Amino acid sequence: MTHAIETHGLVRAFDGFKAVDGIDLQVPCGCFFGFLGPNGAGKSTTIKMLTGLIKITAGGAAILGHDVEKEALAAKRVIGVVPEDLALFDGLTAAESLAFTGRMHGLDRRTIAGRSGELLELMDLQDTGRKLVADFSHGMKKKLSLAAALIHGPEVLFLDEPFEGIDAVASRHIRKLLEGMTDRGVTIFLTSHILEIVEKLCTHLAVIHKGRLVAQGTLGDLQRGIGLDGDGAPRGARSLEDAFLGLVDAGDEPTRTLSWLE
Amino acid sequence: MNRMLAIAWLRYRLMLNRLRRREGVWNLVGGVLLGLLWGAAALGAAVAVGFLMKAALAGGDQDMLFKLQFGALLAAMLAGVWLPLIIERGQAGPVTSRLLNFPVTGGELFWMSQAALALSVDHLLYYPLMIAVALGVFLGPGPAWLGMLVLVSLWLCILVWAHAVGLTLEAMLRGRRSREIVGVLTVVIIIAMGMGPGIVEKALRGRDPAEFPALTMGVDVLKTGGKALAPFQAAAGLQAVRAGETAAALGHLAGIWAWTLPGALLARWIFVAFYLGDRGSLRRGGRRPGASRPIMTHQALPWELRLDAGMLSPVALACAAKDLRVHFRSLSGRLILVLAPLLMAWIGWFVLKDVAEAALGLQVGEIHFFGMLFYVAIFANSQTTNNLSFEGSGVQAYFLLPGPLTQVILGKNLALWVFQAILLAVCLAALAVVKSWPDPPTLLAGVLLYAAIIVMRTAGGNVLSILFPRRRELSSRHDKTPLMSTLLGLLMFAATVALAWVFAVLPGLAGHPGWQPAALGFLLLISVIGHRWSLGAVAGLLEDRREPVVAALRKKEE
Ligand SMILES: Nc1ncnc2c1ncn2[C@@H]1O[C@H](COP(=O)(O)OP(=O)(O)O)[C@@H](O)[C@H]1O
Ligand SMILES: [Mg+2]
Numbered sequence: 073m074t075h076a077i078e079t080h081g082l083v084r085a086f087d088g089f090k091a092v093d094g095i096d097l098q099v100p101c102g103c104f105f106g107f108l109g110p111n112g113a114g115k116s117t118t119i120k121m122l123t124g125l126i127k128i129t130a131g132g133a134a135i136l137g138h139d140v141e142k143e144a145l146a147a148k149r150v151i152g153v154v155p156e157d158l159a160l161f162d163g164l165t166a167a168e169s170l171a172f173t174g175r176m177h178g179l180d181r182r183t184i185a186g187r188s189g190e191l192l193e194l195m196d197l198q199d200t201g202r203k204l205v206a207d208f209s210h211g212m213k214k215k216l217s218l219a220a221a222l223i224h225g226p227e228v229l230f231l232d233e234p235f236e237g238i239d240a241v242a243s244r245h246i247r248k249l250l251e252g253m254t255d256r257g258v259t260i261f262l263t264s265h266i267l268e269i270v271e272k273l274c275t276h277l278a279v280i281h282k283g284r285l286v287a288q289g290t291l292g293d294l295q296r297g298i299g300l301d302g303d304g305a306p307r308g309a310r311s312l313e314d315a316f317l318g319l320v321d322a323g324d325e326p327t328r329t330l331s332w333l334e
Numbered sequence: 335m336n337r338m339l340a341i342a343w344l345r346y347r348l349m350l351n352r353l354r355r356r357e358g359v360w361n362l363v364g365g366v367l368l369g370l371l372w373g374a375a376a377l378g379a380a381v382a383v384g385f386l387m388k389a390a391l392a393g394g395d396q397d398m399l400f401k402l403q404f405g406a407l408l409a410a411m412l413a414g415v416w417l418p419l420i421i422e423r424g425q426a427g428p429v430t431s432r433l434l435n436f437p438v439t440g441g442e443l444f445w446m447s448q449a450a451l452a453l454s455v456d457h458l459l460y461y462p463l464m465i466a467v468a469l470g471v472f473l474g475p476g477p478a479w480l481g482m483l484v485l486v487s488l489w490l491c492i493l494v495w496a497h498a499v500g501l502t503l504e505a506m507l508r509g510r511r512s513r514e515i516v517g518v519l520t521v522v523i524i525i526a527m528g529m530g531p532g533i534v535e536k537a538l539r540g541r542d543p544a545e546f547p548a549l550t551m552g553v554d555v556l557k558t559g560g561k562a563l564a565p566f567q568a569a570a571g572l573q574a575v576r577a578g579e580t581a582a583a584l585g586h587l588a589g590i591w592a593w594t595l596p597g598a599l600l601a602r603w604i605f606v607a608f609y610l611g612d613r614g615s616l617r618r619g620g621r622r623p624g625a626s627r628p629i630m631t632h633q634a635l636p637w638e639l640r641l642d643a644g645m646l647s648p649v650a651l652a653c654a655a656k657d658l659r660v661h662f663r664s665l666s667g668r669l670i671l672v673l674a675p676l677l678m679a680w681i682g683w684f685v686l687k688d689v690a691e692a693a694l695g696l697q698v699g700e701i702h703f704f705g706m707l708f709y710v711a712i713f714a715n716s717q718t719t720n721n722l723s724f725e726g727s728g729v730q731a732y733f734l735l736p737g738p739l740t741q742v743i744l745g746k747n748l749a750l751w752v753f754q755a756i757l758l759a760v761c762l763a764a765l766a767v768v769k770s771w772p773d774p775p776t777l778l779a780g781v782l783l784y785a786a787i788i789v790m791r792t793a794g795g796n797v798l799s800i801l802f803p804r805r806r807e808l809s810s811r812h813d814k815t816p817l818m819s820t821l822l823g824l825l826m827f828a829a830t831v832a833l834a835w836v837f838a839v840l841p842g843l844a845g846h847p848g849w850q851p852a853a854l855g856f857l858l859l860i861s862v863i864g865h866r867w868s869l870g871a872v873a874g875l876l877e878d879r880r881e882p883v884v885a886a887l888r889k890k891e892e
Contacts, residue, residue, distance in 0.1 A: 125733050126881050148736035157888055161728035163660035163808050175652030176735040204663070206808055220731075 074137045076101045076228050076259035077122065081131030084117050091117045093283035094131065099261060099276065101136075104254045106274030106291075107263040110320050114283040115263035116156045119232050122261075123153045135228055149177070152226030154234055158217040162206035166197045166216050169205060170223055177224035184223070191219040194249065196242060211237045218246065229253070231262045235269055247273060271312045281320045341450035363817075372459060379409070380462030387470040396573065399470075404569035406467050407488060410460035411565045414492040415499055418456040444605045448497050457493070464489060467572075476575040480583055484571040487587055491564045491594040498601035505608040514665045514809045521669060564593040646748070649737035653745025654752070660724050661717070661753045665809045670713045674757055675764035681706050682769045696839060700779070703772045704838065707784045708831055710761050714754060714788060718795030719823035720816075721746055722887060723806040729887050733880050739873035747792045747865070754788050775851060782854035783834045789861040790830045791823075796872045798822055800879055803886040833857070 077099035084092040092114040099105045109115050120126040122133055124144050133140045138147040153159070160169060167188055174184035192198040195215040205213060214237055221229060229250075235243050250273065254260055264270050270277065271291070278288040287294055294315050383406045390398040451457060464485065471481035506512055560566060571586030646654075661667040682702070696704065722729055732742050758781065762771065771777055802819035837857040841849035876883065 123734055125730055125884065145736045145738070148734065151734075153734045155730055155734065157727035157730060157884075159727055159730035159734060161656065161660070161724075161731070162726050163663045163724055164656065168656070168659065172652055172656050173731070173735065175648055175655075176731070176737045178648055204808070 074101075074134075075099055076103070077105075077133070077135055077261060079122070079131065079133040082118065082121060082128065082133055083130040084114075084121055084126065085129045090129075090283050092121065092280075095280065095283075095285040097278060097285070097288065099259060101259055102254060102257045103259060103276045104250070104274045105259065105261045106270035106277045107261060107280065108265070108267070108270055108277060108316060109263075109280035110265060113280045113320075115265075115280060116232055118280070119153075119230050119261070119263060120155065123151060123155065123230055124148060125155060150227040151230060152221035152224065152228075153230045154214070154217045154221050154232060155230075156232045158213050160205050160213055160217055160220070162204065164205055165202050166192060166200045166205070166208075166219075169216060170220055173220040174223045179224060187223050188219070191222060194245060195219050196245075211239060211242070214238055215242060215246075226258065228259045228261065231260065233263060233265075235264070235266070267313050267316060279316060279319045286319045287315075338446045338449045339453075341446055342453040346455070367817075376459050376462050379406075380466040383463060384466040384469060387466065388473070391470065391474050396576070399474075399576070400569055400573050403467055403470070403572055404566060406463045407565035407568050408563070410463050410488075411492050411495075411563075413460040414457055415496045417459070418496065418500065440606060444602060447605075448493065448601065451493055451497055457496070460492075471572065471575070474576050476578055477580075480580065481572055481575045484568050484575065484583065484587055484590070487590045487594065488564055488568040491590055491597065494594050494597040494601060498597045498604070501601055501604040501608070505604050511809075514668070517665050517809065518669060518672065521673065562589070564590050567593075646744070647738075647741045649741040650745035650748060653737070653742050654748040657746050657749030658752055660808070661749060663808055664724055664806075666716065666806075667753065670717075671757060671760060674710050674713050675761045678706050678710060678761040679764045679768040681709060682765050696842075697776075699772045699776055700838070703776055703780045704783060704835075706761075706765070707758075707780050708787075710757065711784060711787050711791075711831075712827065713757070714750075714791060715820070715823045715827060717750055717753070718788075718791045719798045719819045719826075720802070720804060720806070721750065721792075721795060721799045722803045722883065723799075724808060725887055726805055727884075727888050730884055732876075733884075739876050740869045743796055743869055743872055743876065747796070750792055751785075751788060754784075758784055775848070779838065779851045779854050782851060782858050783838060786837075786854060786858040786861045787827075787830045787834050789858065789865050790833070791826060793861070793865040793868050794826045795823065796868070797875065798826075800872065800876050800883060803883050805887045805889055807890075 075098045077097060079095060079097045081094045081096065082092055083090060083094050095118065107115055107118065117126070121128050122135065122140060124140055124147070128141060135147045136150055138150070140147050161172070164172065170188035170191060171184050174188065179187075189198075192200075195218065197212060197215060197219070200208070200212070205216065208216065214234070218231070218234060221231075234246070238246070250260055254275075262270075262274065274291055276288075276290050277294050279286050279294070291312070295312055383402055387399060387402050390402060468482065468485055471485065472478050474481075503516070506516060561570075567586045567589035571583045571590070574580075574582035574586060662671075716723075732739065765771065772780070798819040802816040804816050834854070834857065837853045838850060841847055841853050
């Protein structure tokens with residue numbers, strides 16, 4: 073079986089600093105994959121390499137068997153992306169943004185009209201009318217970006233911190249939607265630093281720390297402390313939080329305090 | 335005091351960081367050059383005024399002294415109050431608003447912001463001039479303390495009004511729509527002020543100004559009003575000081591403060607009403623993306639075209655339709671559509687009548703018409719040399735979506751061409767209103783020439799856009815085009831104009847003037863082929879430089 077996403081020795085260096093340092097991921101088809109790590113661990117950098125936004129320094133990656141560099145267009149046809157910066161055009165309205173994305177994917181007008189109506193409804197953006205994206209709030213932009221990522225029916229969906237800045241109601245709708253998608257075989261790759269969300273949604277996990285993969289496996293594996301690469305990883309941890317803190321070297325340290333706040 | 339210095343420091347730090355962070359070395363070079371230029375201009379003006387004043391003092395030429403000092407002080411006022419607005423640096427508000435997070439009262443913040451202005455770059459610009467005038471006070475007769483009191487009062491007046499005007503504009507320009515309206519208005523006013531005297535002169539030529547009582551009255555009103563201005567009061571005060579008329583000097587001093595106090599009240603009121611009161615949304619955390627802002631709507635424009643030809647790829651069409659919308663929605667696009675026909679009409683009406691001789695191998699009618707077209711074509715510079723500017727973070731979509739980049743660039747250029755075609759049509763309509771069209775062969779030749787120039791410039795501009803991208807906001811009036819690409823873009827423009835001119839005169843020189851449209855059509859054909867041929871390489875360049883492009887376009891203006 074080919075994996076939905078596969079990387080081998082993926083490296084990205086910025087002026088010599090390795091933001092992502094040789095990671096090997098295997099994401100099975102149809103799973104809800106959580107890519108976990110503290111701030112600055114290299115999550116967004118990894119997504120950007122997988123989706124073709126930035127160049128790969130060394131190693132390689134494939135999506136549904138398409139090499140992301142050599143068969144870039146084929147890979148881009150099957151993916152949907154909500155990148156860190158959302159990739160929206162300030163000068164368009166919500167409906168126009170969706171129409172543009174649909175047309176870039178080669179959908180016909182009728183399909184685009186139908187789907188964008190449904191998507192706008194789902195994201196509660198149907199009333200934005202002729203308001204331009206430049207005047208949207210951050211949460212609205214995020215929902216629009218997600219809608220744009222879904223309009224062509226992607227087989228693999230990349231979401232960089234999708235729930236940050238989204239209200240509770242929309243967040244629940246979106247969670248339901250995403251779960252429904254994985255049931256139908258879509259693979260979802262989601263980065264987050266919020267453990268609750270990952271624990272609630274994801275079936276598979278990987279943890280990245282300082283650009284290196286420190287764990288990979290199913291949610292259950294990780295909670296039980298199996299599937300850990302490094303030595304000294306905590307075995308038999310009780311919750312995902314314990315496992316995570318252990319993996320990113322924060323578990324055993326005494327909680328730090330500030331001298332003037334004691 | 336400490337906090338005031340912190341605000342002043344913050345303003346400099348933001349400016350320097352901006353300079354340092356921006357796309358590499360060229361902007362630093364450009365920034366340093368510009369800084370040196372400003373510095374040299376400020377010091378040079380001060381030294382020149384200083385020497386002239388010294389000579390006038392030595393010669394006892396009171397009239398000359400008055401004129402020099404009035405000129406210098408007026409220049410200081412303009413530099414302090416209006417220059418920051420014209421170069422879009424009215425930054426009294428934005429920096430201050432973020433400081434509301436700190437434990438300072440609104441009143442303290444107001445005074446800190448006001449005081450910090452004294453150290454900002456815009457104000458450093460005219461200090462040398464003020465110092466020159468101050469030296470003149472010490473060298474001249476009369477009590478120096480009184481002269482200094484006049485000068486310091488004027489300085490405070492300038493600072494207060496700079497603050498008040500900056501804050502007012504800031505409050506008015508909260509919404510994108512009002513920013514756009516003010517942008518259009520200022521540009522129209524500036525142009526009207528530039529063209530006004532010419533038009534009046536033309537209308538008055540050979541007539542007696544006394545025939546127009548409204549005109550003489552207007553001039554009188556302006557003269558009286560000018561005497562009430564603070565710089566005039568200050569210059570008159572200094573004159574009174576030199577003459578030893580203390581009472582008169584005190585009267586002029588009061589005249590200055592009659593400006594300063596209302597300015598301070600206005601600034602204070604705007605600050606309280608908009609920054610601290612519920613009228614402004616800046617109260618909590620400034621213009622964050624999530625902050626609630628007035629809802630801006632956009633009306634569909636009648637000329638928002640729908641491009642639906644079947645021959646181009648859907649990707650190119652999608653990009654073209656998108657870009658065309660953005661051109662029409664951007665303030666600069668709308669300005670071009672308003673200003674280019676106005677200028678065309680103005681040139682057709684007033685300027686070109688004076689050109690009555692064939693020259694450069696062209697007939698009179700051709701010189702008129704082609705000249706106007708060259709003029710209109712200048713407007714395309716920022717659109718061609720920074721054609722990614724309005725994408726913002728949207729540019730990432732091009733790399734995330736499965737459209738070939740050649741088609742993306744083709745679509746973008748297509749939008750530009752359609753926009754330029756509409757612009758040309760509007761300009762021709764304007765010309766038809768004020769004058770009349772040239773004869774059909776010249777008209778045809780002119781349109782072909784314009785098209786060839788635009789196509790050649792988009793081909794070159796594609797490369798410049800990728801090498802020197804910089805983000806612009808939809809409602810920004812200024813080019814925000816990096817120095818290098820502006821320069822290269824203008825060079826490219828000159829080259830294309832020269833080439834077009836060669837093709838326009840060659841048939842005439844060869845004895846077949848009737849072939850001119852054919853020659854220009856041939857040039858257009860070559861340009862289109864060259865453009866098409868360059869697309870692959872340009873797409874490769876964009877693919878290769880996607881990271882710097884994305885990085886440059888995601889940065890908002892501070
Ligand atoms: N364009 C860039 N230039 C230099 N350093 C970068 C760039 N993008 C990311 N980095 C660095 O790479 C590291 C990982 O960043 P990122 O992948 O965004 O982290 P996160 O896991 O929070 O998404 C950080 O240290 C960041 O500073
Ligand atoms: Mg991130």
